[in-house]
Amino acid sequence: MIDFMLIFRILVFPGFTFVLFLTLFCDWVERKIEARIQNRVGPMVAGPGGILQPLADFIKLLTKEDITPRDAKKTIFKFAPLVAFSIMVFAMAFLPIDGGSVISASGFNGDLIIILAFVTIANFLLFLAGWASCNPYGSIGSARVLTQFLGYDIPLTLLALTPAFIAGSLNIFSIAYIQVTQLLPFILLAPWAFVLFIITMQAELEKDPFDIPHADSEVVGGLETEYTGGKLAFLHLTRDVQIVFGAALVVELFLGGPYGPVFFGLPEFWYSLWFILKLLAVVIITEYITTVFARLRIDQVLRANWKILLPAAILSLVLTVAMVTWIYPMVV
Amino acid sequence: MPNSSIDIINVIESKLKDKVQIQKGQLSTAAITVSNGLHRDVIQAMVDADPYTAISAITGLDLGASLGVYYHVRTSNAFLTIKAEVPKENPKIQTITDITPSGVFHELEVSDLFGVAFEGNPLPGHFVLPETWPQGIYPLRKDVNANEVKLDPPLEEEKKPSEGKLVKIIIGPQHPALLEPEKFAVTVDGETVTKVEPRIGYVHRGIEKASESRTYLQDIYLVERICGICTTIHAADFCETVEKLLKAEVPQRAKYLRVIALELNRLHSHFLTLGHAGLEIGYETLFQYFWRDREPIMDLIELTSGSRVYPSIMTIGGVRRDLKDTDLPKIKTTLIELRKKLPFYRQVYENEPSLRARMKNVGILKREDALKLGVVGPVARGSGVDIDVRKDEPYEAYSEIPFKEIVYQDGDTWARMNVRMDEVEESINIIEYALDHLPAGPFRVKVPRVVPPGEAVNRVEAPRGELFCYIKSNGTAMPERVKVRTPTYANIPSFLKTAIGENIADVPPNFVSLDPCFSCTDR
Numbered sequence: 001m002i003d004f005m006l007i008f009r010i011l012v013f014p015g016f017t018f019v020l021f022l023t024l025f026c027d028w029v030e031r032k033i034e035a036r037i038q039n040r041v042g043p044m045v046a047g048p049g050g051i052l053q054p055l056a057d058f059i060k061l062l063t064k065e066d067i068t069p070r071d072a073k074k075t076i077f078k079f080a081p082l083v084a085f086s087i088m089v090f091a092m093a094f095l096p097i098d099g100g101s102v103i104s105a106s107g108f109n110g111d112l113i114i115i116l117a118f119v120t121i122a123n124f125l126l127f128l129a130g131w132a133s134c135n136p137y138g139s140i141g142s143a144r145v146l147t148q149f150l151g152y153d154i155p156l157t158l159l160a161l162t163p164a165f166i167a168g169s170l171n172i173f174s175i176a177y178i179q180v181t182q183l184l185p186f187i188l189l190a191p192w193a194f195v196l197f198i199i200t201m202q203a204e205l206e207k208d209p210f211d212i213p214h215a216d217s218e219v220v221g222g223l224e225t226e227y228t229g230g231k232l233a234f235l236h237l238t239r240d241v242q243i244v245f246g247a248a249l250v251v252e253l254f255l256g257g258p259y260g261p262v263f264f265g266l267p268e269f270w271y272s273l274w275f276i277l278k279l280l281a282v283v284i285i286t287e288y289i290t291t292v293f294a295r296l297r298i299d300q301v302l303r304a305n306w307k308i309l310l311p312a313a314i315l316s317l318v319l320t321v322a323m324v325t326w327i328y329p330m331v332v
Numbered sequence: 333m334p335n336s337s338i339d340i341i342n343v344i345e346s347k348l349k350d351k352v353q354i355q356k357g358q359l360s361t362a363a364i365t366v367s368n369g370l371h372r373d374v375i376q377a378m379v380d381a382d383p384y385t386a387i388s389a390i391t392g393l394d395l396g397a398s399l400g401v402y403y404h405v406r407t408s409n410a411f412l413t414i415k416a417e418v419p420k421e422n423p424k425i426q427t428i429t430d431i432t433p434s435g436v437f438h439e440l441e442v443s444d445l446f447g448v449a450f451e452g453n454p455l456p457g458h459f460v461l462p463e464t465w466p467q468g469i470y471p472l473r474k475d476v477n478a479n480e481v482k483l484d485p486p487l488e489e490e491k492k493p494s495e496g497k498l499v500k501i502i503i504g505p506q507h508p509a510l511l512e513p514e515k516f517a518v519t520v521d522g523e524t525v526t527k528v529e530p531r532i533g534y535v536h537r538g539i540e541k542a543s544e545s546r547t548y549l550q551d552i553y554l555v556e557r558i559c560g561i562c563t564t565i566h567a568a569d570f571c572e573t574v575e576k577l578l579k580a581e582v583p584q585r586a587k588y589l590r591v592i593a594l595e596l597n598r599l600h601s602h603f604l605t606l607g608h609a610g611l612e613i614g615y616e617t618l619f620q621y622f623w624r625d626r627e628p629i630m631d632l633i634e635l636t637s638g639s640r641v642y643p644s645i646m647t648i649g650g651v652r653r654d655l656k657d658t659d660l661p662k663i664k665t666t667l668i669e670l671r672k673k674l675p676f677y678r679q680v681y682e683n684e685p686s687l688r689a690r691m692k693n694v695g696i697l698k699r700e701d702a703l704k705l706g707v708v709g710p711v712a713r714g715s716g717v718d719i720d721v722r723k724d725e726p727y728e729a730y731s732e733i734p735f736k737e738i739v740y741q742d743g744d745t746w747a748r749m750n751v752r753m754d755e756v757e758e759s760i761n762i763i764e765y766a767l768d769h770l771p772a773g774p775f776r777v778k779v780p781r782v783v784p785p786g787e788a789v790n791r792v793e794a795p796r797g798e799l800f801c802y803i804k805s806n807g808t809a810m811p812e813r814v815k816v817r818t819p820t821y822a823n824i825p826s827f828l829k830t831a832i833g834e835n836i837a838d839v840p841p842n843f844v845s846l847d848p849c850f851s852c853t854d855r
Binding site: 039209292 | 501
């Protein structure tokens with residue numbers, strides 16, 4: 001007996017197709033915001049308000065000539081972008097989007113750890129992609145990716161533990177659900193962790209002021225330098241999915257996930273709507289940070305990580321433990 | 333303006349009275365003719381007497397039987413030309429780089445284009461000409477035949493394995509961070525720069541040679557195309573030099589109109605750089621803002637001259653187009669609008685934390701080094717060296733217009749950019765003053781097409797620094813020799829100095845703070 005509902009959930013909604021189009025939509029939103037802040041108009045031609053521009057760019061890249069350099073390590077060079085993209089989409093499948101995650105029974109106690117591990121693996125695959133291209137700029141760019149995510153993975157995990165601790169669970173579904181049903185969204189209960197998490201996410205996703213691996217004035221295209229055609233399309237898409245995933249993680253951990261008031265009809269519809277709206281809010285915040293700062297230098301970024309963010313993350317955890325143990329029981 | 337009372341000619345006279353021939357009043361302050369070898373003594377005497385002494389340019393000249401090597405030296409209050417001659421068969425002259433390092437690049441150019449061997453110059457090999465240029469052909473000599481120039485087969489790119497931890501990163505000739513083709517071989521140890529080797533000449537167009545076969549009037553438009561950004565100033569420099577040869581006096585109104593055109597040029601050039609620096613440090617928003625506000629300036633240039641990029645407003649004896657009284661209000665309102673935006677930009681450039689993190693204490697050029705290397709313009713003024721040709725040797729109407737000379741003492745990238753930021757405001761002041769005090773009268777005088785024999789030098793302050801021009805006339809309608817030394821050519825040595833020991837990521841912001849223009853460098 002084939003479960004058509006399951007196939008639909010995996011392939012169409014809230015699975016692959018939905019994630020793909022959400023990613024392209026968020027890309028358009030980012031480009032529009034950046035353009036408007038910079039006094040430009042942004043995409044205008046493809047579709048109403050240029051909304052189809054990211055899709056057009058993706059299709060255009062797919063039709064371009066696909067070159068594999070002679071010196072490149074061919075297997076890794078070809079498959080790393082695809083695998084990185086697949087892993088990010090797979091990680092999205094664990095997040096409750098329309099009330100439950102893609103496969104209803106996939107959630108288990110501890111899937112927050114798995115998701116964070118997926119982010120690391122995807123970043124590592126991107127590093128491999130640049131490294132395998134055997135190009136000096138690609139090597140430097142990917143070495144920078146590695147240096148940066150090794151540093152920022154630790155504070156990210158520590159900060160992700162804050163909501164887990166308040167919720168008393170490592171299950172992402174429970175963390176999101178408990179914020180709306182029993183407690184307040186954690187952005188109100190632990191705002192310090194929220195701010196730190198956004199900053200760390202910004203560094204983890206290599207966005208300004210931390211977009212050192214993409215510093216085109218220093219390392220040309222970074223790890224993308226040797227990539228063309230379809231493989232480049234998937235590298236771009238991986239990056240966009242990463243950004244959406246980062247925003248989605250913030251939504252799940254601090255903004256109460258997809259849960260919100262249901263006015264009439266299907267709860268799935270309202271949950272998806274709340275999810276998208278909250279996601280857009282986070283995307284707007286991160287894009288705003290991106291546009292108003294200059295790019296820092298790699299040593300400045302690393303110093304900021306080890307000297308400021310890591311102690312701050314530990315302090316945030318300590319503060320949370322103290323609050324949960326002594327303060328919240330009196331309030332909530 | 334350097335406050336100094338050194339009488340440099342007196343110093344030279346007292347030391348080398350009988351050996352050199354001094355013609356006061358020739359070629360700016362004085363022309364000194366020396367026999368071979370004595371040029372070192374003269375320059376040594378000047379360097380000892382005045383710390384501001386630097387080689388402005390070295391002109392090579394084909395004098396028939398011999399080759400002339402003219403050292404144009406600026407001091408705190410004078411501009412001298414030291415004339416040396418070498419025989420054509422065996423053109424050898426001793427280097428002056430051990431006396432003042434400001435001469436290194438200038439010597440290289442003369443050695444490439446005229447075949448004069450500078451004994452002791454630390455940088456060997458071709459600098460302007462391609463590596464495959466045939467031996468024994470020197471393009472700027474008069475007896476060269478273009479048909480003889482047959483390039484050697486291209487050299488095999490030598491692939492040296494990296495030595496130990498040192499890695500050589502080639503920036504250029506094609507690189508997304510450089511908008512123009514130029515090569516810098518940067519040797520890095522980890523992320524620290526240990527050595528920079530420059531190579532220019534990828535877009536050398538031979539404008540100096542080409543202008544020898546065109547009339548003076550045609551040359552104005554040719555030299556204007558030396559650069560696509562500081563266009564007007566090149567034409568103005570050329571026109572002023574020819575006017576000196578003609579002993580023509582420019583009408584007062586033309587002087588003011590020239591100042592307006594030159595300052596509009598400086599405004600748009602500074603806006604371009606201030607924005608471009610944002611791009612180099614990943615601050616795209618800043619870039620977009622500056623380039624948006626550059627547009628009204630371009631519109632003003634179009635309004636006053638008829639063309640956005642190449643105004644072609646300068647001509648020998650004045651300007652080609654008068655300013656209409658009906659246009660004045662439009663210019664003034666645009667400038668007022670522009671001035672309103674400046675406090676915001678000043679705020680960003682002075683205090684924005686991420687910008688400060690990338691620019692403060694990056695590429696520090698100490699005052700002593702700036703003096704020694706002979707840097708010019710905002711680079712010098714950012715290091716506390718108060719030189720500005722507009723103040724030191726006022727041309728056009730600059731002696732009548734009050735304005736401040738911007739000097740920062742920090743000497744880092746941040747200071748160099750802030751000099752430009754402040755100069756933007758001064759430029760607006762100058763234009764407004766010039767518009768308010770615009771004299772009536774003719775805007776040009778008729779001058780003869782044929783220029784009497786003679787030679788003249790002239791200096792002006794381009795947006796990037798001191799721009800030097802030397803013209804020798806042979807009494808026909810075409811010049812015998814035109815030499816232009818652009819500011820970037822004098823500023824690149826400072827980059828070779830400041831880049832050593834800094835992070836590879838600091839190279840782009842440091843470099844862009846020189847406002848490099850390679851189109852200028854490769855004339």
